[in-house]
Amino acid sequence: SAVISQKPSRDICQRGTSLTIQCQVDSQVTMMFWYRQQPGQSLTLIATANQGSEATYESGFVIDKFPISRPNLTFSTLTVSNMSPEDSSIYLCSVAFGGVGVEAFFGQGTRLTVV
């Protein structure tokens, strides 16, 4: 298993600003994932972040809007840039341990409100 800490847990931000969300894992992991969960909705994968390489973005998400850093095997950041009210969501960090299965663990999420 893994313990994942996300900061901040929630924030209210002004339109046009940027917010960086931090994700710290208590063990080294190869792959980290960032998801968005809009209110009352499912989880949508934003990007996959591997240490030492550029993040891989899913369809509909771009690096300019959601830049990601992955400086080491236990830490990642997601920045939500030039925010608009449509970016109001819960952002979740996840790690997966491959091999036999895809056992993914999630942080508690960052609840972002853009006003």
Next chain:
Amino acid sequence: QQQVKQSPQSLIVQKGGIPIINCAYENTAFDYFPWYQQFPGKGPALLIAIRPDVSEKKEGRFTISFNKSAKQFSLHIMDSQPGDSATYFCAAGLNEKLTFGTGTRLTIIP
């Protein structure tokens, strides 16, 4: 686009009943099918998972039934309790990526 369809959207069951949540997928390459439980203000927590070479898996009060030919799988919660009230998500995994269903808000009434 890879999709996982989940139903029902919401479900109310009396304590002791057996809520059943169903999911269907399209991509036969998926090789891992987990269920997640999410309480308000928390991240999803892995509940139980199954691989496509198994038709059923039971862990405690939670059972997954898997029908590979129909590309469907379901979660059964035995002897449901009010503490099971949460949102449940099915997912399908491939290459360590998960595609989530739309979620089921389950309420267990005393």
